Amino acid sequence: xxxxxxxxxxxxxxxxxxxxxxxxxxxxxxxxxxxxxxxxxxxxxxxxxxxxxxxxxxxxxxxxxxxxxxxxxxxxxxxxxxxxxxxxxxxxxxxxxxxxxxxxxxxxxxxxxxxxxxxxxxxxxxxxxxxxxxxxxxxxxxxxxxxxxxxxxxxxxxxxxxxxxxxxxxxxxxxxxxxxxxxxxxxxxxxxxxxxxxxxxxxxxxxxxxxxxxxxxxxxxxxxxxxxxxxxxxxxxxxxxxxxxxxxxxxxxxxxxxxxxxxxxxxxxxxxxxxxxxxxxxxxxxxxxxxxxxxxxxxxxxxxxxxxxxxxxxxxxxxxxxxxxxxxxxxxxxxxxxxxxxxxxxxxxxxxxxxxxxxxxxxxxxxxxxxxxxxxxxxxxxxxxxxxxxxxxxxxxx
Amino acid sequence: xxxxxxxxxxxxxxxxxxxxxxxxxxxxxxxxxxxxxxxxxxxxxxxxxxxxxxxxxxxxxxxxxxxxxxxxxxxxxxxxxxxxxxxxxxxxxxxxxxxxxxxxxxxxxxxxxxxxxxxxxxxxxxxxxxxxxxxxxxxxxxxxxxxxxxxxxxxxxxxxxxxxxxxxxxxxxxxxxxxxxxxxxxxxxxxxxxxxxxxxxxxxxxxxxxxxxxxxxxxxxxxxxxxxxxxxxxxxxxxxxxxxxxxxxxxxxxxxxxxxxxxxxxxxxxxxxxxxxxxxxxxxxxxxx
Numbered sequence: 001x002x003x004x005x006x007x008x009x010x011x012x013x014x015x016x017x018x019x020x021x022x023x024x025x026x027x028x029x030x031x032x033x034x035x036x037x038x039x040x041x042x043x044x045x046x047x048x049x050x051x052x053x054x055x056x057x058x059x060x061x062x063x064x065x066x067x068x069x070x071x072x073x074x075x076x077x078x079x080x081x082x083x084x085x086x087x088x089x090x091x092x093x094x095x096x097x098x099x100x101x102x103x104x105x106x107x108x109x110x111x112x113x114x115x116x117x118x119x120x121x122x123x124x125x126x127x128x129x130x131x132x133x134x135x136x137x138x139x140x141x142x143x144x145x146x147x148x149x150x151x152x153x154x155x156x157x158x159x160x161x162x163x164x165x166x167x168x169x170x171x172x173x174x175x176x177x178x179x180x181x182x183x184x185x186x187x188x189x190x191x192x193x194x195x196x197x198x199x200x201x202x203x204x205x206x207x208x209x210x211x212x213x214x215x216x217x218x219x220x221x222x223x224x225x226x227x228x229x230x231x232x233x234x235x236x237x238x239x240x241x242x243x244x245x246x247x248x249x250x251x252x253x254x255x256x257x258x259x260x261x262x263x264x265x266x267x268x269x270x271x272x273x274x275x276x277x278x279x280x281x282x283x284x285x286x287x288x289x290x291x292x293x294x295x296x297x298x299x300x301x302x303x304x305x306x307x308x309x310x311x312x313x314x315x316x317x318x319x320x321x322x323x324x325x326x327x328x329x330x331x332x333x334x335x336x337x338x339x340x341x342x343x344x345x346x347x348x349x350x351x352x353x354x355x356x357x358x359x360x361x362x363x364x365x366x367x368x369x370x371x372x373x374x375x376x377x378x379x380x381x382x383x384x385x386x387x388x389x390x391x392x393x394x395x396x397x398x
Numbered sequence: 399x400x401x402x403x404x405x406x407x408x409x410x411x412x413x414x415x416x417x418x419x420x421x422x423x424x425x426x427x428x429x430x431x432x433x434x435x436x437x438x439x440x441x442x443x444x445x446x447x448x449x450x451x452x453x454x455x456x457x458x459x460x461x462x463x464x465x466x467x468x469x470x471x472x473x474x475x476x477x478x479x480x481x482x483x484x485x486x487x488x489x490x491x492x493x494x495x496x497x498x499x500x501x502x503x504x505x506x507x508x509x510x511x512x513x514x515x516x517x518x519x520x521x522x523x524x525x526x527x528x529x530x531x532x533x534x535x536x537x538x539x540x541x542x543x544x545x546x547x548x549x550x551x552x553x554x555x556x557x558x559x560x561x562x563x564x565x566x567x568x569x570x571x572x573x574x575x576x577x578x579x580x581x582x583x584x585x586x587x588x589x590x591x592x593x594x595x596x597x598x599x600x601x602x603x604x605x606x607x608x609x610x611x612x613x614x615x616x617x618x619x620x621x622x623x624x625x626x627x628x629x630x631x632x633x634x635x636x637x638x639x640x641x642x643x644x645x646x647x648x649x650x651x652x653x654x655x656x657x658x659x660x661x662x663x664x665x666x667x668x669x670x671x672x673x674x675x676x677x678x679x680x681x682x683x684x685x686x687x
Binding site: 086092094138141142144145146148149150152153154156157160161164272276279280283311312313315316318319320322323326327330 | 426430431432434480483484487488489490491493494495497498499501502505506508509618621622625626629633659662663666667669670673674677
């Protein structure tokens with residue numbers, strides 16, 4: 001799609017010296033298709049260390065900090081799910097609060113039936129995926145903007161239905177009492193670990209999903225739905241699967257909300273503000289990048305915390321930033337990073353490493369035709385300068 | 399007899415929903431924009447009128463006269479400054495921009511006016527009405543609102559089919575590039591359409607506010623009513639929007655007649671049923687107007 005797109009000179013220039021050492025191995029001058037780069041090994045190691053440090057946090061810091069981190073984890077989980085929906089499957093939903101609410105209430109209902117609430121979070125995620133099957137039949141009748149508002153109405157219907165169930169507290173909500181037997185500090189630490197676990201699982205799940213065959217189909221759909229269909233991608237099946245995964249992830253996030261706050265109130269848990277949070281986080285962080293929701297959630301959380309004494313001004317500000325971001329930075333913060341650097345925390349695309357002229361000479365190999373192996377992936381999207389005409393070019397798909 | 403009353407009230411309520419939805423219908427018909435800030439704009443208009451009425455000796459009627467043109471100008475500016483830019487990027491970005499606008503308006507209102515509920519004081523008009531018999535009474539306000547809805551829809555219909563600007567608007571709606579090629583200033587026409595839509599949403603927001611009290615958080619639920627009326631009636635058809643509004647109003651009042659807590663749910667269920675069995679709406683439009 002963008003094969004003729006010129007690469008910015010600055011990138012091609014800066015990329016050359018950093019790439020040289022990585023290709024001094026004995027593979028000669030043949031271009032190779034790879035997923036990772038040396039930078040990614042480092043980022044993977046850093047990610048591992050970050051998770052390990054976070055896992056140790058309950059022993060080291062006050063519970064006020066771990067409570068804040070739980071909120072951040074929930075935001076990352078929700079936003080990753082919305083990113084998967086909108087950024088990859090092109091399904092812009094404003095109704096994911098349906099699964100936040102259903103997830104929270106599922107934990108409550110299953111705890112009434114004797115399921116331990118921490119286990120209930122996982123059960124709730126599965127329950128939401130099941131509920132999403134019939135819901136998708138209805139919602140998928142709508143396209144584009146109308147899908148967005150249609151999912152919102154469906155969320156309202158679930159809200160009103162749950163509110164009618166008096167055993168779940170009706171309109172005023174209820175408390176989750178089955179965790180009260182656990183000592184408060186132990187409970188907070190357990191909640192923290194569960195939240196961290198769910199978040200790591202969600203992000204890792206997205207990563208593996210996007211690296212799979214389905215991920216390839218999704219990337220193709222993201223770039224051009226008609227073209228993807230024409231080469232045999234089962235578009236509706238892929239979209240439906242993503243919808244189910246996203247429902248499960250949001251259900252887990254809702255479950256985390258109730259085990260961390262220990263009560264649930266229907267108007268709050270089914271509020272469209274959850275969709276607003278997800279959307280703003282992903283838009284600011286970068287739609288269609290796995291790193292986007294994480295970066296966006298950190299920015300969102302920092303703004304929310306630092307402006308918390310000024311009422312809801314943070315939402316006014318974040319809403320305005322998101323609008324500006326849509327207009328002037330449509331690929332978000334991570335899109336800006338990805339366009340300028342080689343850093344990928346989650347390399348889901350393929351990259352062609354073509355040796356430089358100097359290496360070819362050193363390897364005494366006849367100059368290979370430069371446009372060597374075309375990556376066997378979907379066309380690149382316009383937001384990333386994918387192809388370069390220089391001899392040391394990387395072809396990448398985001 | 400209470401059922402007859404429910405039907406009559408439902409139809410009258412439907413007039414309000416239709417008045418409220420026609421701006422949404424117009425913006426979708428002309429520019430393919432689903433304005434997610436629609437409901438919040440209606441609430442903003444109500445608060446603006448509230449401020450006008452409390453700061454000056456003007457009554458509700460003059461507040462309408464002041465607020466509606468202000469909104470039309472606001473709509474024109476917003477289309478030229480914000481929506482036009484996002485339309486050039488993608489339909490998705492327009493949706494996200496209007497969603498951002500919705501959250502910004504809602505939270506600004508919350509900051510400025512607090513979460514208290516307010517009401518527009520319209521004196522005795524709110525309670526007086528035509529008494530048909532012991533059970534059925536038609537409030538003057540509901541009748542005026544219904545009449546306004548009919549007038550606005552007829553006026554829009556005439557404007558789109560007869561006037562020069564309306565013709566250009568339909569042309570730009572059919573094929574924006576071709577319209578531009580033959581000399582239509584589609585940006586101006588789009589902005590005029592948005593100005594009209596904002597004027598009608600302000601009018602509807604004020605009628606809503608006279609009928610019942612309001613607070614800053616009400617925008618989203620009002621957007622949903624308008625959206626449901628548009629989809630039930632059929633996308634891009636103004637008469638369909640009127641019919642859709644009435645069907646929604648009827649569903650709500652009849653549902654509430656069964657059980658008062660069913661008011662919202664019955665409206666949503668009619669909407670989902672139309673979606674499932676007749677996705678093109680009750681009066682599918684070939685084109686705008």
